[in-house]
Amino acid sequence: MNCEEARVLLHAYLDDELDAAASLAMAQHLAGCAGCTQRYRGHARLQQALRDPALRVSAPAALRARLAARLPAPQPAARAARRWPALAAALAAALALTVTLATWQTLRPRAPAGDALVAEAVSGHVRALLAEHLLDVPSSDQHTVKPWFDGRLDYAPQVKDLVAEGFPLAGGRLDVLDGRRVAALVYRRHRHVINLYQWPAADGETGTRERDGYRVVQWNEDGMHYLAVSDAAAADLDAFVRAFRGASAAGAEPAR
Amino acid sequence: MDLPFSTPAGPDARSAFEASVMRHLDAAYGLARWLARNEQDAEDVVQEAVLRAYRFFGGFRGGDARVWLLAIVRNTFYTLRAAAPAPSAHDAFDETLHGGEDGAPDPETLLARAADAERLRAALARLPAEYREVLVLREFEECSYKEIAAITQLKIGTVMSRLARARERLARCLLEPAAEASP
Numbered sequence: 001m002n003c004e005e006a007r008v009l010l011h012a013y014l015d016d017e018l019d020a021a022a023s024l025a026m027a028q029h030l031a032g033c034a035g036c037t038q039r040y041r042g043h044a045r046l047q048q049a050l051r052d053p054a055l056r057v058s059a060p061a062a063l064r065a066r067l068a069a070r071l072p073a074p075q076p077a078a079r080a081a082r083r084w085p086a087l088a089a090a091l092a093a094a095l096a097l098t099v100t101l102a103t104w105q106t107l108r109p110r111a112p113a114g115d116a117l118v119a120e121a122v123s124g125h126v127r128a129l130l131a132e133h134l135l136d137v138p139s140s141d142q143h144t145v146k147p148w149f150d151g152r153l154d155y156a157p158q159v160k161d162l163v164a165e166g167f168p169l170a171g172g173r174l175d176v177l178d179g180r181r182v183a184a185l186v187y188r189r190h191r192h193v194i195n196l197y198q199w200p201a202a203d204g205e206t207g208t209r210e211r212d213g214y215r216v217v218q219w220n221e222d223g224m225h226y227l228a229v230s231d232a233a234a235a236d237l238d239a240f241v242r243a244f245r246g247a248s249a250a251g252a253e254p255a256r
Numbered sequence: 257m258d259l260p261f262s263t264p265a266g267p268d269a270r271s272a273f274e275a276s277v278m279r280h281l282d283a284a285y286g287l288a289r290w291l292a293r294n295e296q297d298a299e300d301v302v303q304e305a306v307l308r309a310y311r312f313f314g315g316f317r318g319g320d321a322r323v324w325l326l327a328i329v330r331n332t333f334y335t336l337r338a339a340a341p342a343p344s345a346h347d348a349f350d351e352t353l354h355g356g357e358d359g360a361p362d363p364e365t366l367l368a369r370a371a372d373a374e375r376l377r378a379a380l381a382r383l384p385a386e387y388r389e390v391l392v393l394r395e396f397e398e399c400s401y402k403e404i405a406a407i408t409q410l411k412i413g414t415v416m417s418r419l420a421r422a423r424e425r426l427a428r429c430l431l432e433p434a435a436e437a438s439p
Binding site for chain 2: 007008009010011012015017038042043045046047049050051052054055056057058059060063064066067070071072127174176179180181182
């Protein structure tokens with residue numbers, strides 16, 4: 001064994017990952033080579049130093065608690081009904097649907113980009129309901145929701161107050177679509193939830209689709225691509241889209 | 257052929273998930289924390305990873321749940337990072353083993369520097385992600401090369417050479433006089 005080989009192998013030796021023959025060859029090389037021995041000692045000490053418990057981190061208790069609350073509980077429908085009546089029905093439907101969706105995703109050949117995005121958006125919508133990870137920032141105030149995204153995204157999402165049109169804002173959260181971090185705004189319509197995703201894109205696909213009982217509407221406006229998903233009635237979602245496109249945004253006019 | 261995917265929905269699935277996967281939350285957070293280098297992003301990564309893991313738990317065929325979860329955490333980190341603004345320049349690193357330093361690191365100097373946990377932490381944080389991850393998996397999670405290979409989808413030989421480079425780079429970082437001397 002020469003020093004060049006030893007230089008790499010001494011790490012496997014240090015980690016006790018060499019087989020008996022290589023281990024022996026390494027030991028023999030070290031016995032006759034002061035330079036490699038010194039290197040070996042240096043790395044052994046570095047490894048020892050890295051074992052310092054001060055360098056370890058544990059999951060914060062708050063994260064643990066949040067996850068425990070967000071994983072579906074043994075009785076998801078009953079629990080949700082107590083905490084969040086409007087969502088109970090959607091949650092039960094989502095549970096049934098996830099099985100269908102997941103099966104579909106496993107068995108079906110890869111869909112074209114537009115379809116895949118819609119499927120992902122629907123799946124994100126369902127996951128948000130299912131995992132009760134609907135809101136990172138629960139607020140009906142557009143001037144609270146919009147600034148929350150500052151520093152979490154590299155763009156500022158449009159947040160609009162549509163309560164007068166019958167679509168109260170419930171809040172917002174971060175989600176991931178098509179490998180990018182996107183803003184999701186959550187609006188409500190009676191018992192239904194509308195997820196509105198948006199991200200900067202000038203030429204996203206537009207139009208309306210149905211997938212697995214969910215309606216998806218996409219449009220582009222002012223350099224932003226919008227994608228709305230809901231199980232609300234078709235007319236309601238279309239009305240939501242018209243209302244959103246017609247309303248003024250937070251920041252576009254003074255708060256008061 | 258695999259049976260169609262099934263998503264856990266009952267109390268049994270949740271308990272099974274907690275017993276096999278959630279008990280590795282510290283490991284998941286540790287990897288995410290060292291990859292993301294800040295607490296907020298690490299929490300986002302772990303949260304997303306655990307929700308994904310739960311979603312795919314029906315497809316988990318047994319085996320080492322820790323390795324399975326760590327692989328999901330790693331994938332989630334890279335997915336989220338790809339969505340974020342471009343990584344800083346020092347994350348790009350040439351694969352040559354060595355820059356200028358010829359001699360072996362002096363064990364005594366190295367020991368003195370490494371004994372300073374803050375300094376060691378800072379040096380580790382400055383390594384490129386692909387070096388950080390193998391070091392964290394090996395030294396903090398005490399994964400075998402085989403486990404690291406499974407988590408990172410690298411070959412075992414690549415795991416070995418990458419660990420070697422990671423440690424040499426870390427040693428050099430520690431021996432640099434000033435912490436800001438990064439190119």
